[in-house]
Amino acid sequence: MTGPVTLPPLPRTARLRTADVVGAGLLGLRGRPLRAVLSALGIAIGIAAMVAVLGIGAASQARLLDRIAALGTNLLTVAPGQNLFGENVPLPDRSVDMVKRIGPVRSATATGGVPGATVRRTDRVDPRESKGIQVVAARLDLLGTLGGRPVAGTWLNDATARYPAVVLGASAARLLGIDGPGRQVFIAGQWFAVTGILAPLELAPEIDMSALVGWETARERLGFDGHPTRLYSRSVTESVGAVREVLARTVNPQDPGAVTVSRPSDALTAQLAAKNTFSGLLIGLGAVSLLVGGVGVANTMIISVLERRREIGLRRALGARRRQILLQFLTEAVALSALGGIAGAALGLAATVGYARYQGWPLVLPATGIAAGVVSSVVIGAVAGLYPALRAGRLPPTEALRG
Structure with a gap:
């Protein structure tokens, strides 16, 4: 088979x-x-x-x-606030000197607003056409603390700060149509000579819209009361937080709650x-x-x-x-x-x-x-x-x- x-x-x-x-x-x-x-x-x-x-x-x-990093994160600003009753509390006259006594603080300066003062290109411009430009009394060490610089002309010095001289912020100069020194502007019924124009300040934009005059000139000619309305301080970077904690009590020991402390670099962050x-x-x-x-x-x-x-x-x-x-x-x-x-x-x-x-x-x-x-x-x-x-x-x- x-x-x-x-x-x-x-x-x-x-x-x-x-x-x-x-x-x-x-x-x-x-x-x-x-x-x-x-x-x-x-x-x-x-x-x-x-x-x-x-x-x-x-x-x-x-x-x-x-x-x-270039602008720095160690700049702190102090502005007056309000008390419990909603009243504005001005900063003390000697607040800058008190802040300088804080150990990590390397520099401190201030500006003071001049209420009622207007800036005009000529005396024929309506005073109500202020364009938002503020008249500010400035200390001579302001640019050093803010790290600013003039793009035209020069900053205030011991000589010019005693006379009717003004330095314009970047935005203020543009609105007034002024591109260099040698011009005049009409401030509070008086002629002031423009000696310089500042570069934009990113950490202090309020300066860009300001016309800055010397501290004593503002007192003598514009009725400035001498109270700072904004204080600037530069500190050691590692100690900014500690300085921020004590800054309000240092500026106004009697009412630290009426002081506003801010860090401009926080806005960029x-x-x-x-x-x-x-x-x-x-x-x-x-x-x-x-x-x-x-x-x-x-x-x-x-x-x-x-x-x-x-x-x-x-x-x-x-x-x-x-x-x-x-x-x-x-x-x-x-x-x-x-x-x-x-x-x-x-x-x-x-x-x-x-x-x-x-x-x-x-x-x-x-x-x-x-x-x-x-x-x-x-x-x-x-x-x-x-x-x-x-x-x-x-x-x-x-x-x-x-x-």
């Missing part, structure tokens, strides 16, 4: 190498280049927006930090926080665009599966396994999203470099943001292509060949 015939085992389906998987995935993209570009565009826009926002935000933050919040909002919008791009990739892959049913059926009939079909289409979706992510990162980086150079900001490349953008695009592509890939892998060969 003839025994049973033993057939040789069927050969195992060959596994696709990584290069084969990538090649099969890119084949679908090369066959429909316009559709691939349009699908990747949504991903690219989202990544470009996120990278540009992170890059420009980092450059802006670096610029602002440089400004804060708040500006930095506001920019970070705004950047977070823009990043959120970029993420929404990225998700929309993912939906576009998913839609493209579903259409691709429907159009390539015969190809899928033929490959299955020739022995391709479901997971190989799944891996092919999943690779195509990831490649599509990765190309969009790389293009978007390049566009965002170009926008960051161009804008930073245009603004003169230090260039800070958001390496983490670029990497995160590309990785997130790959993840979005994998998620978006998972369902179409599963659908392609589960498609029966006979049904696919009929389609």
Whole structure:
């Protein structure tokens, strides 16, 4: 008798190498280049927006930090406040001398507002047209404490401070139409000679809108009462917090609650926080665009599966396994999203470099943001292509060949 015939085992389906998987995935993209570009565009826009926002935000933050470091964080200002009855409490005449006795304080000075005094270009201008410019009595060491400088002319000195001379803040000079010394302005019914114009003071913007005259001249000619209305002090940076704690009690020991102490650099720090919040909002919008791009990739892959049913059926009939079909289409979706992510990162980086150079900001490349953008695009592509890939892998060969 003839025994049973033993057939040789069927050969195992060959596994696709990584290069084969990538090649099969890119084949679908090369066959429909316009559709691939349009699908990747949504991903690219989202990544470009996120990278540009992170890059420009980092450059802006670096610029602002440089400004804060250059201006210094050790300037404190003191202004009169109100008592429990809502009455204004002036600063004592000797408050500057008292502040100078604080150990870590390196310099202290003050300005005093001259109520009722107006600044006009000529005596023919209506006194009510003051344009918000204030007349301020200034001590000679004011610029040294504030770190200011004149852009034209000179600051007050021992000679000019005794005469009707005035130095204009940057904004005041612009509003009055004066660009240099040698002109005259009409202050409280008297002519004052302009001896200088100051550069803008970011930590003391109130000076920019002021016409500054000598302390004694303000007393003798403008009826100034001698009470400081704003006091400025520079301290050792490490001791600013300690100085801030004792400053109110030093200036007005009898009623420290009627003294307002502030740190001008805190306003710049708040500006930095506001920019970070705004950047977070823009990043959120970029993420929404990225998700929309993912939906576009998913839609493209579903259409691709429907159009390539015969190809899928033929490959299955020739022995391709479901997971190989799944891996092919999943690779195509990831490649599509990765190309969009790389293009978007390049566009965002170009926008960051161009804008930073245009603004003169230090260039800070958001390496983490670029990497995160590309990785997130790959993840979005994998998620978006998972369902179409599963659908392609589960498609029966006979049904696919009929389609």
